[in-house]
Amino acid sequence: MDLNKLQTDISNSYNRRFKSVDKRVAHAIDYLNNDLKIQMNDLNLHEIKTVATTILDIETQSLKDDVESLLAQKEIIERSLEKKSEQLQESKYDVFNAIETHIEGEKDALYKLHQIKLQSIDLYDFLSEMVESAIITALEKDKDGDIRETTQEVIKDITFEAIKEGSLNTIRIRKILATILQSAVDIAEATPTKAEDILNATLHGMRSGLVRSIDRFKKRLAYMPIEAKHILIEDYDTIMEDLNQTDTLFSQVVQTQASENSQLIRKLLIDINKDMHYDLEELVHISKETADVMRERFSSFAKTAVKKADTALKSEAAQEAKRMGKQAWAVAKTALGSAIKTAKGAIDKER
Numbered sequence: 001m002d003l004n005k006l007q008t009d010i011s012n013s014y015n016r017r018f019k020s021v022d023k024r025v026a027h028a029i030d031y032l033n034n035d036l037k038i039q040m041n042d043l044n045l046h047e048i049k050t051v052a053t054t055i056l057d058i059e060t061q062s063l064k065d066d067v068e069s070l071l072a073q074k075e076i077i078e079r080s081l082e083k084k085s086e087q088l089q090e091s092k093y094d095v096f097n098a099i100e101t102h103i104e105g106e107k108d109a110l111y112k113l114h115q116i117k118l119q120s121i122d123l124y125d126f127l128s129e130m131v132e133s134a135i136i137t138a139l140e141k142d143k144d145g146d147i148r149e150t151t152q153e154v155i156k157d158i159t160f161e162a163i164k165e166g167s168l169n170t171i172r173i174r175k176i177l178a179t180i181l182q183s184a185v186d187i188a189e190a191t192p193t194k195a196e197d198i199l200n201a202t203l204h205g206m207r208s209g210l211v212r213s214i215d216r217f218k219k220r221l222a223y224m225p226i227e228a229k230h231i232l233i234e235d236y237d238t239i240m241e242d243l244n245q246t247d248t249l250f251s252q253v254v255q256t257q258a259s260e261n262s263q264l265i266r267k268l269l270i271d272i273n274k275d276m277h278y279d280l281e282e283l284v285h286i287s288k289e290t291a292d293v294m295r296e297r298f299s300s301f302a303k304t305a306v307k308k309a310d311t312a313l314k315s316e317a318a319q320e321a322k323r324m325g326k327q328a329w330a331v332a333k334t335a336l337g338s339a340i341k342t343a344k345g346a347i348d349k350e351r
Helices: 003-013 021-035 045-102 107-120 123-141 148-164 170-190 192-221 226-234 236-243 246-259 263-275 280-297 299-312 316-350
Strands: none
Touching: 003 021, 003 045, 021 045, 045 107, 107 148, 123 148, 123 170, 123 192, 148 170, 148 192, 170 192, 170 246, 170 263, 192 246, 192 263, 192 280, 236 246, 236 280, 246 263, 246 280
């Protein structure tokens, strides 16, 4: 059968005057049966696909056009959002720089202002450069040669500020930790005599910053607004799973960075991570506490979510999913039966 002709015949005869899709499809099938003398049962898979996709294309063309138009608008909005976000960041820099200029000689005020700046700027965009700058400054300023304490403190603050405002999920946390650690590795490779100090301080600082972020999240659970609680419940299982594997996540980030760098760096990172085994117990403890608080506080919301899920199971989409599941089972069973029959036929033939 000429599939192009079949497609053209259906398109030309398709009657849009009928109000319901059911009547329009019935008319198309009747046209095939009566006018073209084609019975659906006699068609092969490709021919039935041509009939179905032709009708689908006609029925959904308007909606397809709407979706394409909305996607184009979405792209424009996303570009605009990105541009405005950059402008917002730049505006923040300008304000802080102006304030810094006018209080340049006042050390206490500058110190406090820099703390506020760290809390107000989105660190993720320039996290790598900031970590490098902080470690290099520590190397230059610490005359006594011991940079561990200051580096650990600054990495703790940067880790905390980078994590605290966003979503507490493994993908985001992993990216932040990996970015910070790789930046430290770059400086360590360029300063081999200080490599162990830099990496030791960085790993301990990252751990402390992560602990502090989770502890802050735990405390905020008590005061979280109702709206946010519902959002949290939607992501409840993911957050609970993430909280139960923060120590594993931390170690995986270290091991990944170790495997991607030189032998010297690899050995240092693996050894430091081993020595931090007991330090990671604090991370495990605070994560478990947070998971317990979340479980306790949101048990009633979780029950509500279950009720909503039960209601959703009665929706049209859920019913369609059930129908498709049964149809998929029927297809599989038919295919399996056909395969068994073919195999049995081949065996009987061999005999």
